[in-house]
Amino acid sequence: MTAIADPRAPHSAPRRKGPNLEKWGWVYMRASGVLLVVLIFGHLFVNLLTGTGIHQIDFAFVVGKFATPFWQWWDVLMLWLAFIHGANGMRTIVNDYVTHSGVRKTLVWAIWLAAGFLIILGTLVVFTFDPCLGVTSDSSLWEMCQG
Template identity: 50%
Template sequence: MSVNSEIQTPRSARIAPEYTRNKGRKGNFEMYAWLFMRLSGLILVVLVFGHLFVNLMLGDGVHAINFGFVAGKWADPFWQVWDLAMLWLAMLHGTNGVRTIIEDYAEKDSTRFWFKMVLYVASAVIIVLGTLVIFTFDPCPANASAELLPSFCPAP
C-alpha cells in the first residue's frame, strides 16, 4: 500500500459550498448582535421574574390584577420605567432573533430585504405604541362620563 500525499477529489461537487452572501460588509455588527442577545436575555430574566413576582405573588395574586391595579402601578415612574425596559428589551431581543433567522433561511437578497423591512417596521410600531401607552395612560380622563370612570377616580 503506497502512501499518497494527495487528497482525492470528492465525488460530490457540493461537499463544501462557498458562502459568499454579505461577505465582508458587516464588520463587527454580528458580534455586537450576539453579545446583545446574551446581555439582554440576562436582563430580561430579571425583569420578567420581577414582573411576575410583583403581579402574582404579592398581595392577592392574579385575582388582584385589574384596571385599578395597572392604573396604580403605572402611576409610579419606577414601574413605568420597569415595564418600558421590559418592552424595549423584549422587542429588540426578539427582533434580533428573527433577523438572524431571516439571514439564515432567506436565500434571495430581495426576499431577505423585504422580510427584514416588515420585521423592522412591525417592531418599531409596537415599540412606539407600547411606549405611548405606558407614558400617556390616564385612568381618569377629563370630560369622561361618570358611569365610565373607575370607582377610584374623582367625580367630574
C-alpha cells in the same frame, strides 16, 4: 476529482470595514436575555405573588403601577428589550433560511419596522396612560376622576 477545503483553513474573504454587527447582535442577545429573565420574573413576582396574588390584578392595579415612574420604566425596559430581542432573533432566522437577497432584505426591514412601530406604540401607552380619558358620569371611575 474536486477537493474539499480544509474546514480549519482561514477564510480567504477580506473582512469588511466597520463594526461587526453580527458579533454585537450575538452579544445583545445574551445580555438582553439575562436582563429579560430578571425583569420578567420581577414582573411576575410583583403581580402574582405579592399582596393578594392574582386576585389583586384589575384596572386599579394597572392604574397604580402606571402612576409610578419606577414601574413605568420597568415595563418600558422590558418592552424594548423583548421587542428588540425578538426582532433580532427573527432577523437571524430570516438570514439563515431565506436565500433570495431581495426577499431577505425586505423581510428584515419589515421585521424592524414592525418592532419599531410596536415599541413606539407601547412606550406611548405606558407614558401617556390616562385612566380618566373618556370616563362618563355612569362609569365606576367617575368619582375617582373628579378629584
